[in-house]
Structure formats: structure tokens, C-alpha cells
Amino acid sequence: MASFNPNSFLYKNSTNVFDIAESRMNPSFVPPSSAIDFLTLCNRLKTTKRAGWVKKDVKNPESISDHMYRMGLMALISSDFPGLNRDKCVKMAIVHDIAEAIVGDITPCDGISKEEKNRREKEALDHMCNVLGGGSRAEEIHDLWMEYEENSSLEAKLVKDFDKIEMILQALEYEKDQGKDLEEFFVSTAGKFQTDMGKAWASEIVSRRNKH
DSSP: OOOOOHHHHHHHHHHHHHHHHHHHHOTTOOOHHHHHHHHHHHHHHHHSBOHHHHHTTOSSOOBHHHHHHHHHHHHHHSOOOTTOOHHHHHHHHHHTTTTHHHHOOOOGGGOOOHHHHHHHHHHHHHHHHHHTTSHHHHHHHHHHHHHHHHTOSHHHHHHHHHHHHHHHHHHHHHHHHHOOOOHHHHHHHTTOOOSHHHHHHHHHHHHHHHHO
């Protein structure tokens, strides 16, 4: 029979009491157990490779989190212009694919309708917000994700452009490094950029590709 450790018992219970008190005083408080459960779930973003590159037999393809991270950097270095909340763009870039930790990277060639893809991802997002324990942090992630999906703000439009820009920049890098022909990724994004910044950055990437 395992021996009883009173110090361990007191620590565990004092932590629970602290969590309850803190959650009442601070709506942004996330219980440590919820935080670690959520972050552990998000590890799948680091280990799941982007499906488009896998299908094209790219060697050592980027993960979902690789893609999200560089989008975050895009938002961080983007120019300020009237009406844009750049900090919000950084946050949106970090969470826009977060549901893929559960559903994976669903691509158009998977034969799943846009409506069904959205339903699965929304269900996954709700689950992840519950894992996080609800509260204002979970609500923020939920609202950012929904705003992006609905393309309902200037920030969402710019981050959607960044999503495409990161993809074609990565395609260009794979073409140069591995000798791949990834024309389809450029074709799929042509004419779909919504912001002047997005159009300018995409044009720069295409220009460099044409010189390659």
C-alpha cells in the first residue's frame, strides 16, 4: 500500500482552492491543468504535416504549426494602415488552423464538402475551447477563428491573404530546393487576394519564381 504524503495532499488541495479563487477574480485565468491539456492537444499541430505537400511527395514537408508560425511573422512585419489591428492579425494567424489539431489538414482533393469541413472544424474548435476551460481566453480563440472563417473583417481578409502567400512562398522554396513543379498551388491562388498588401507580396513571389 502506497504511503500517504500529507504535503502532496495539501499542495494539491491548496492549488484547487487557489484556482477557484483566481477564476472568480480574473476571467482570463486558465487553470494549469486546462492549460497543459490544451497545449498537449496542440502538439498535433507540430507533428501533422501539411497534406498538400505530402500528396506531392515533398521531402520533410512543413507541419501545420510551421505554416501558422510564418503567417504570424507575416502579420508581425506587415505595414500599418488605417483600420487595421495588426496585433489582432498576429493572434488570428496563430489560431486560424488550430482545429486541425483534431481534424487534420483537409484539402479540396479529399472529397469533403466545404460545409462538412467547416462543421468538423467548428466541432473541433468547440472541444478545444472546452479543454481550455472556457473563460475569456477560450472565447477569444473562438471569436478569432470564427472571424477568420467568416472573412468578416479587414484583419480576416489580410490573414486569409497571408495563408495563400505563405503557401506559394513555401511552394517556391520547395521548387528551388527539391526541383518540384508546384504550378497548381500558384494557379489555385491567382486572382484571389483581397488586400493591396496581399497582392503586392504575392506579385513579388511570382516575380521571383519567373526569374528562377
